Every structure is written in structure tokens, then in C-alpha cells.
Amino acid sequence: MAKFIDRLRLCPQANPILPTMPSIKLLALICCLGLTACASLSIPKQPSDDYIAGLLAENQFDTALKAVDHWQDNYPNDLELPKQRKHITQAISRFEYTTLATAQQLDNKGQWQEAKSVYESALEKVPSSPALQNAYSEFSVRHLTYLNGLKEDLDVAQARHWLNISADIKALYQAAPNDPEARAWQEKSHEERERLARRMVNYGLAHEEKEHFGTAALRYDLAYQLDPGEFTKPYHERAVKTFAQRKAKQKKRAREDQKRQRSKLSLLIEEFDQHLAQREFRLARKTLRAMEVIDAKSPEVLKRRDQLDQQRSIALNQAIQDGKNFYTKGEFDNAIDAWQRALRLDPDNKELKENIQRAEKFRENLQRLKQGS
Numbered sequence: 001m002a003k004f005i006d007r008l009r010l011c012p013q014a015n016p017i018l019p020t021m022p023s024i025k026l027l028a029l030i031c032c033l034g035l036t037a038c039a040s041l042s043i044p045k046q047p048s049d050d051y052i053a054g055l056l057a058e059n060q061f062d063t064a065l066k067a068v069d070h071w072q073d074n075y076p077n078d079l080e081l082p083k084q085r086k087h088i089t090q091a092i093s094r095f096e097y098t099t100l101a102t103a104q105q106l107d108n109k110g111q112w113q114e115a116k117s118v119y120e121s122a123l124e125k126v127p128s129s130p131a132l133q134n135a136y137s138e139f140s141v142r143h144l145t146y147l148n149g150l151k152e153d154l155d156v157a158q159a160r161h162w163l164n165i166s167a168d169i170k171a172l173y174q175a176a177p178n179d180p181e182a183r184a185w186q187e188k189s190h191e192e193r194e195r196l197a198r199r200m201v202n203y204g205l206a207h208e209e210k211e212h213f214g215t216a217a218l219r220y221d222l223a224y225q226l227d228p229g230e231f232t233k234p235y236h237e238r239a240v241k242t243f244a245q246r247k248a249k250q251k252k253r254a255r256e257d258q259k260r261q262r263s264k265l266s267l268l269i270e271e272f273d274q275h276l277a278q279r280e281f282r283l284a285r286k287t288l289r290a291m292e293v294i295d296a297k298s299p300e301v302l303k304r305r306d307q308l309d310q311q312r313s314i315a316l317n318q319a320i321q322d323g324k325n326f327y328t329k330g331e332f333d334n335a336i337d338a339w340q341r342a343l344r345l346d347p348d349n350k351e352l353k354e355n356i357q358r359a360e361k362f363r364e365n366l367q368r369l370k371q372g373s
Contacts, residue, residue, distance in 0.1 A: 052084055056091045059125045064088050095122070096131045103135065112143055152203050159196040159222055162189060197227035201235055217242035265294045265301075272304055281312050281345060316345045323355065332363040 055064040099122040106115035119136040204219035217239035224236035275284035319342035326335035
């Protein structure tokens with residue numbers, strides 16, 4: 001600062017005031033000017049709409065929000081700030097929607113790594129987005145579950161493979177115990193079966209934690225088949241117990257289902273008998289079909305099927321005969337009614353349809369004759 005003052009003193013033509021001004025006053029003036037300049041630099045600059053738009057175009061959402069927040073801290077009553085914040089929020093929502101749609105498409109195509117990259121890249125730009133966080137968390141869990149399921153399936157397939165070839169390996173070793181290859185196969189079989197047995201036990205324990213007891217029992221049983229020893233025996237006993245419990249539950253459920261079906265069948269039989277007593281053959285046929293779904297071979301169902309066919313046949317023949325009697329007497333309206341009643345019992349009867357048409361023509365001719373006379 002002193003050098004700057006001396007330089008000004010040596011150049012009086014640059015500022016004619018300086019030569020006559022005392023050094024203390026001059027120094028104070030320069031300090032005031034410096035503080036004013038620093039104060040002007042510390043005043044925050046209001047983010048313009050173009051500046052915010054540029055940040056959003058580059059997906060720099062956090063930077064845009066920080067700029068608005070910084071200005072709002074100093075000028076909380078600025079009416080433009082809510083509009084800019086709303087614009088930023090809308091841009092984030094569009095970005096989230098596009099990201100989720102893209103990741104979902106990749107996920108559906110089985111492109112796991114590409115979908116993972118999309119999620120991670122988006123979270124770098126919007127790390128506080130609940131929608132992206134939840135979607136990525138669900139995706140990660142599902143992906144991990146899928147991979148673990150594939151590993152388990154492969155291990156189960158490998159375990160069954162070693163079970164299938166173990167008899168051949170044992171026969172080869174017994175036939176040539178001194179053969180190096182036979183001995184190597186025997187040792188390899190023992191190692192693989194022991195290793196896979198332990199993996200099956202671990203899978204069984206994992207399924208038990210998820211309360212998938214049936215699957216757990218299958219894994220324990222497979223482990224015991226691979227390596228029937230002290231390690232797998234307790235788990236095999238748990239599997240046997242689980243199978244017994246499941247079988248008992250299935251029997252109990254079957255008895256309960258049978259009881260419910262019998263109760264339902266009894267109600268349907270009562271309903272059928274009512275329809276048949278009222279000669280409502282269509283409703284009786286519908287009820288009979290529901291009875292046959294429950295137990296088509298039940299003696300009670302077979303008995304009512306015969307009853308329906310018998311009474312329907314009697315009603316059909318009676319309606320046909322009534323129609324003929326009315327037709328012979330010239331009572332065409334009654335004849336048509338009787339044959340239509342018969343047609344409802346036998347919709348495909350062509351003879352009934354022809355009889356109805358003939359009776360309608362005679363009725364029309366008779367009406368014309370009466371009108372002409």
C-alpha cells in the first residue's frame with residue numbers, strides 16, 4: 001500500500017489531490033474504497049431465469065437449488081423465487097420420470113448392468129430424490145434375489161448331477177481300486193458331495209428364515225442324500241418332520257374341503273328338488289350342473305339326473321299331445337301355447353317348430369275369413 005501511495009506522489013499529474021493530502025488521510029480514503037469494493041463483491045447475485053435454465057439443461061439440479069436458496073437467505077421476500085423453485089421442481093420430476101421409464105425398460109429386457117448405471121447416474125444428479133432412491137433400492141434387492149436364486153438353482157442341479165453319477169463312480173472304484181483315475185474320481189465325488197451338502201444346508205436355513213419350510217425341507221433332504229453323516233442328519237430329521245406335518249395338514253385340509261363340499265351339495269340337492277317339484281326344468285338343469293361339478297358320480301346326483309330326465313320327458317310328451325288335441329279342435333292359440341311350452345323343453349325339435357308355424361298360418365287364415373264375413 002505504501003509503495004502505491006509513493007507511486008501516486010511521484011506522478012502528481014495522475015491525481016492532483018494526492019500531493020497535498022496528508023498520508024494518514026490518503027491511507028484512510030484508500031481503505032474505504034477497498035472496503036466498498038469488497039462489500040460490493042460479497043453481495044449475492046440474483047440468479048436469472050436464463051442461468052437457472054442453463055443449469056437445468058445440464059441436469060445440475062442441486063446447483064440450481066443452491067443458487068435460489070442462497071438468494072432467498074438474503075432476500076426472502078423476492079416474488080420471483082417461488083416461480084424459479086417451482087420450475088426446478090418440475091424439471092426434477094420430469095427427470096425422475098424419464099429415468100424411471102428408461103431403467104424399467106432395461107430391467108424388463110434383462111439388461112441389469114445398464115439399468116444399474118442409469119439409476120446410479122441419476123442419483124448422482126439428484127441424490128435426495130425419494131422416488132429414485134426407492135426404485136433403486138427395490139431394483140437392487142430384486143436383482144440380488146434373482147442372482148441368489150440362479151446360484152441356488154445351479155447348485156441344486158449340480159448336486160443332483162453328482163447323485164446321478166455317484167453310483168457309476170463307486171462301481172468304477174470298486175472294480176479298479178488301484179487305478180489312479182478311478183481313485184481321483186472317487187475323491188472328487190466325495191469332496192463335491194460334501195461341499196454341495198453344506199451349501200444345501202445353508203440354502204435350507206435361508207428358506208427357514210423366510211418361512212419357506214417346504215423348500216427348506218427339500219434342501220435338507222438333498223443334503224442328506226449327498227452326504228449322509230453326522231452333519232446332515234439333524235437337518236434330515238427336521239425335513240422328515242416337516243414332510244410329516246405338511247402331509248398331516250394336507251389331509252386335514254382335504255377333510256375340511258370335503259366337508260364343505262358335502263354341505264354345499266346338500267343345499268344344492270334341496271334347491272334342485274324344489275325346482276323339480278315346481279316343474280322348473282331349466283333351473284333344475286342349472287342346479288344339477290353345479291351338483292355335478294362337486295361330485296358327478298355321487299349316487300344322489302345320479303338319482304336326480306334320472307329324475308330330471310324322466311319328468312322332463314313326461315312333461316314334453318304331455319305338452320306335445322296337448323298341442324295336437326287343441327289343433328284338432330281348431331283351438332290354434334292353445335295349440336301354439338302348448339307346443340311352445342314343449343319347445344322350451346326341447347329347443348332343437350324341428351317338428352315342433354313346423355307345427356307352430358302351421359298353426360299360426362291356420363290362425364291367420366281363420367281370422368281373415370272372420371273379417372271377410
